[in-house]
Amino acid sequence: MKIDFSHLRGDLTGGITAGVVALPLALALGVASGLGPLAGLYGAIAVGFFAALFGGTPSQISGPTGPMVVVLAGLFASLSGNVELIFTAIILAGIFQVIFGIIGVGQYIRLVPYPVISGFMTGIGAIIIILQLGPIMGHDSPGGTIGALSYLPQALSNINFVALGLGALALLIALKWPAKFGKYIPGPLAALIIGTLISLLLAEVPVLGAIPSGLPSLHLPVYEQSQAFLVLEAAFILAVLGAIDSLLTSLVADNMTRTRHESNKELIGQGVGNAVAGLFGGIAGAGATMRTVVNIRSGGKTKLSGMVHSLVLVAVVLGLSPLAANIPHAVLAGILVKVGLDIVDWRYIKRAHNGPRWDFALMILVLGLTVFVDLITAVGVGVVLAALAYVRQIAQLQIAQLKAIPKFSSNPEEQALLEKGHGKVNIFNFAGPLSFGAAADLGHHVRQNVKPGSEVLILDFSRIPAMDVSAAMAVDTIIADTKASGKLLYICGMNAEVKDVLVAIIGDKPADFECDTLIEALEKSVLVIEGTPQSKLTQPSDALS
Structure with missing residues (x-):
């Protein structure tokens, strides 16, 4: 695999910066998945390195993302925390993505109508925010959207105001961190550091606790007949969602770099990354828009930048993980609320009243199905309805x-x-x-x-x-x-x-x-x-x- 060293300085700068940005997000998304902060770091390392090495978007940074974590959190609840089956689903998702790339599915994923994409991305943002309502108030709420909403009255009746204050502070810092400081310390990382330091001076709040350090252990696929369908379904959802998420990020990278990505090659790279992540106890990932933008703006141009980003996280796992033990859950929840707000498609929502009512209704329907049913149903129903509407429009013209x-x-x-x-x-x-x-x-x-x-x-x-x-x-x-x-x-x-x-x-x-x-x-x-x-x-x- 040929690596381009012609932009070494920019790739090093972009990769290191993206790695620093990825650190708090990997920890937070690992916790949100139910598999723990170290699983988030392992996922960021494996997906980030191998998707960059084998993928088709040179400047893309891959790792745990909100949409993938939503599926993993639901699977964690459905499987009662059986981590071996969850990692099996992640490995299968990677295999599915490699197959998608080999048979050329990448060119068709781009045909998903925008209102459908907008609806399920906004729904995912809403789910992430809903799932953080309990932790940001100092509670460990049940998994799933319905469970989190049902637990909300109990959380509101017994708020841990110290945790709430830390979470609100972390969210405020992540939202309002000055751009001139962001060149040196990204907003999410600043929120993580400041929130953790302040928590050491305050009353006790729920924290991550001891995090194992060192190299990961091997998790080979396992088979359990009673859960086989659930695992396969989750793997397929992860594969499709990760493919869509990655290729959308690839389009963003194309617009910024004035290049053109190879969609099927990108799917193969993402698939290899997810399969390796599952084998070594990492959560599933995809192309991450914010980290990719940071990488490009910091000078990253080739796949080397994505690989450097992963090596930065390897250094954290090997030497700095004990420092993460005191990070409060509420601080990570505040950072994740910012992630959820970023995923919501505010650009379309602000303009929707000027466009066709049918498209906006479709977006709302997909949003509702995403939040209250599941992602695969939301996307499936959305694509079918959009296709039928298009056929009807063409038929009327004929x-x-x-x-x-x-x-x-x-x-x-x-x-x-x-x-x-x-x-x-x-x-x-x-x-x-x-x-x-x-x-x-x-x-x-x-x-x-x-x-x-x-x-x-x-x-x-x-x-x-x-x-x-x-x-x-x-x-x-x-x-x-x-x-x-x-x-x-x-x-x-x-x-x-x-x-x-x-x-x-x-x-x-x-x-x-x-x-x-x-x-x-x-x-x-x-x-x-x-x-x-x-x-x-x-x-x-x-x-x-």
């Missing part, structure tokens, strides 16, 4: 084109033939790919718009590049209605692909005449209207085949 029956033509020859037809020729000119979305209303609209007294119906497919089976069946209905009413049917302008679909579904002789052009169809129509027997007209193409 039907609108169909209803625009030309009384006059811009082509003088066509216009002359229409006038000779004395209003007894109906032309239906389709446009664009004729899809299943328009199929349901196709026959109805043709019946509605056939002029009384007409003798010939012409279906002009010259502007249709493709047709699916649903549309072909709708055309079959039009053909049956036309023949039942005693009218002649001409089809013109079909390309080879459209012909093949019609032949396969309808048969090889659906129309009275199949013509190459609309002019030819009009000429034959006029001859019939003027009294020429149909049997004397030559058929240029006796069949569609």
